[in-house]
Amino acid sequence: MAASAAARTSIGLTLRFHRVIPDCSKCPLYRLKSCTSNRANPQRRSSFNSFRTMNRHLQTSKCNSNSEDPDDVVNVVFIDRSGKRIPVKGKTGDNVLFLAHKHGIELEGACEASLACSTCHVYVSAAHFDKLPEPEEREDDMLDMAPMLQENSRLACQIVLTPDLDGIELTLPKVTRNFYVDGHVPKPH
């Protein structure tokens, strides 16, 4: 738990604890059945109910693997918006968005990994793109909102590291300066 607590502090997320249970159905680890937390089992929900009745704060940082085993290391390269390559060492089970935050990579996560925004949009290296599990419909819906969508676009908050993703490269889309010149196409809101 210490590693998770440290990750939470460095991220600076303010987690509020309501009298509600975290929604494990949203956590990619749960979906991949690689969640080691005890909490996932008693609160198992059979299917995602898109109709929310409770306010939920996702706590995937708690589900990060705490293993210190060097065999668990997964090498990741982030390529930031200026093209700079930033290699980092992650572990199996790490959520790639939180890994990015831990290393000061400029990847926003406005909705805190709850599939309600597209600010963690990244391009995945060709060699690894097909190794990722198919996005669920909700991720595709949010990806549709991301500017400069490409074939290899994914939301970083939905990528969980596994050994076969070793060497994965994640490129942050360049934010164009010419976003809103005259004659721009209105975007939804």
Added chain:
Amino acid sequence: FSHLSFAVCGKAFLSSGSPKVCIVGSGPAGFYTAQHLLKAHQNVQVDVYERLPVPFGLVRFGVAPDHPEVKNVINTFTQTAKHPRCSFYGNVNVGEDVSVDELQEAYHAIVLSYGAEGNRSVGVPGEDLPGVYSAKDFVGWYNGLPSCQELRPDLSCETAVILGQGNVALDVARILLSPLDALKKTDITQPALEALAQSRVCRVLIVGRRGPMQVASTIKELREMVNLPGTRPEMVAADFDGVAEALKDLPRPRKRLTELMLKTALEMPTEKEQERRKKASRIWGFRFFRSPVEILAEPGCNRVAGVRLAVNKLEGSGEKAQAVLTGEVEDVPCGLVISSIGYRSLPIDPTVPFDSRRAIVPNSMGRVHNAAGLYCSGWLKTGPTGVIATTMNSSFDTARSLLEDVESGKLDVSSAKPGSHMISSLLEKRGVKPVTFSDWEKIDDLETRRGEVSGKPREKILTVAAMLKVAQT
């Protein structure tokens, strides 16, 4: 990007001196601009001014109550507000309590990010009839915006017509038709919840000038309507002529959205879905190729009784398709009309350039034209469209422009400026007491505790006077 390691993240522009920047408006545009400035410059001091006692703008007052995850961004903004080089001053009306000229004296640069508080008028007779509301006001009403608490919309009719087919229109439709159980656990205001509990509205038509391939809404919101418990869709099949054929050439987002619409409108539902629809007591549907030309009242009765819609056809295709009148009209009886055709920025200070045709502050990449030291971000800069992510990118762009100007000397930060000291004493002389961020946290805390009583994330305080009482005693 809420991280405390600002000083360590090494992208500092190496300027000497302590630039003081003032940001007007504390919604996503204001906070994202602040965030970027603080991260990129080791010495910049950022002061955020907000007219209301409470921060966060449309995240608090615009995002629908049943979209709580979208509001998670508040945690990021809170981290920014609590940054040692950032200060929040709520309850300060720029343009009334203090002028932009005075702010320019006090600060090296001003970033205007006060958004769009007005709305586009439909411009047809009958728009002022009781029973006609702007979506901006309706959303403000159920989200607790103090200036909209007296709206008291009449929900005693069966049919509501929403003009406009963007995400705000879908939000309004969804709130009107959601089962009460779903809304009870959200941060929707108590008076709105009570009004909706009494609502007889059971049919909502969402009307647009053009066709299915021009809707401005997005797939997430459409899916929520399709899946809304207790409701069934009612569309006009003929509106979808030619759409299936056009699908293959569409870019992915538009394609997926259109496919979902087609499926909902035309496809034979599964047996399970047919059962569900039979039991549904509430109806929603899009009506395409219709423009409002008049809002009608029953003779002798001063209330909306219907909308007269002109029938259009499309010229051109895709985003640029234009609606052209055919000469036909059609009257739709209804007791509630909500116009959701766009928000609109307003000028707040005569010294700030304002383009009243486009309702934005004229600028290039966030630098206000003909106004040294003035910048803008968010909807005031680009017009009132875009989600939080869009505003984020736009705000980062403005921050970059400002920082480039510091670096190049175009923005002179060499002489010291008094910053908030000057403004605070001006405000004190004028009897204005700013609400600090920890004052806001008292309001936040009370709202949260009140919400716990009824299983809601918060029970919002609904008047400025009540907010100030909590904040400042």
